[in-house]
Amino acid sequence: MKEEVINYLKAKEGGVFLDCTLGGAGHTKAILDANKNNIVYAIDRDINAIERAKDFLKDYKDRVFLYNTEFSNANSSIFIGIEFDGILADLGLSQDELKENRGFSFNDESFLDMRMNQESVLTASNIVNEFESKELYKILKIGGVGKEAGSIVNAILKNRPINSAKELSQIIKSATLKFYKGKKLNPSALTFQAIRIAVNNEFGEIKKLLENVPSLAKPQARLVVICFHSLEDKIVTSTLRSFEKGENDKISLMVAKEEVKGIGKLITKKALVPTQEEIQENFASRSSLMRVFEFN
Numbered sequence: 615m616k617e618e619v620i621n622y623l624k625a626k627e628g629g630v631f632l633d634c635t636l637g638g639a640g641h642t643k644a645i646l647d648a649n650k651n652n653i654v655y656a657i658d659r660d661i662n663a664i665e666r667a668k669d670f671l672k673d674y675k676d677r678v679f680l681y682n683t684e685f686s687n688a689n690s691s692i693f694i695g696i697e698f699d700g701i702l703a704d705l706g707l708s709q710d711e712l713k714e715n716r717g718f719s720f721n722d723e724s725f726l727d728m729r730m731n732q733e734s735v736l737t738a739s740n741i742v743n744e745f746e747s748k749e750l751y752k753i754l755k756i757g758g759v760g761k762e763a764g765s766i767v768n769a770i771l772k773n774r775p776i777n778s779a780k781e782l783s784q785i786i787k788s789a790t791l792k793f794y795k796g797k798k799l800n801p802s803a804l805t806f807q808a809i810r811i812a813v814n815n816e817f818g819e820i821k822k823l824l825e826n827v828p829s830l831a832k833p834q835a836r837l838v839v840i841c842f843h844s845l846e847d848k849i850v851t852s853t854l855r856s857f858e859k860g861e862n863d864k865i866s867l868m869v870a871k872e873e874v875k876g877i878g879k880l881i882t883k884k885a886l887v888p889t890q891e892e893i894q895e896n897f898a899s900r901s902s903l904m905r906v907f908e909f910n
């Protein structure tokens with residue numbers, strides 16, 4: 615949804631932008647190309663993404679600044695004196711991470727990793743091979759796994775140690791045949807999603823980023839968030855609606871209820887979704903949901 619991102623960020627009008635999820639740097643480059651005076655500060659916790667972007671964006675080196683950190687660290691203490699005209703968060707995995715044999719793909723045969731930040735301590739192997747059944751079950755349920763969660767937990771416990779994503783995927787498939795009969799969804803998809811969310815504290819990261827965003831935004835700045843499943847979208851939408859209603863920590867509790875004002879408006883009352891043409895060109899975009907908020 616690159617064109618929609620540029621339009622909703624008003625990137626063609628020029629300004630200073632924050633890309634909270636650098637990834638393959640496609641959005642950062644598009645913002646830089648939208649106006650020759652645009653400046654982009656870009657964040658990614660994956661050092662591989664930073665290193666790739668240094669070469670990919672070498673022609674823009676005077677207008678792009680890269681930070682290797684979690685986007686939960688995006689706050690005014692890092693960006694001292696900087697306010698942004700537009701802020702983008704394109705959540706989820708990058709296609710590069712899926713290709714790097716780090717346990718994100720169902721067919722990966724290497725160490726069961728799933729860390730976006732390779733310096734993090736917790737790995738998917740820790741969760742799968744060391745966590746007790748109650749902890750594992752909770753992780754699966756929080757991450758979106760349905761009634762098959764119990765069967766998956768039992769299968770994991772029975773087959774420990776599990777050494778690769780491919781092995782884990784095969785175990786999940788065998789344990790969930792009755793639940794996925796006639797369905798197109800890969801039986802491993804939700805379990806992999808749930809474990810990846812836990813390994814990378816994805817929900818905590820999103821909540822902290824949204825908490826920090828108001829202090830980084832200029833008046834009339836736009837925030838664009840792209841989610842890839844309903845669990846992310848629920849967190850984002852709930853927070854943006856609280857911003858709109860004035861139900862956030864930036865507003866003093868001493869102010870009379872009738873005087874409380876929001877800090878902006880949710881432009882997209884319904885999530886924007888990719889066109890059929892884009893889905894055909896980029897199948898990975900099929901589940902994307904875009905939300906746009908404009909600050910006062």
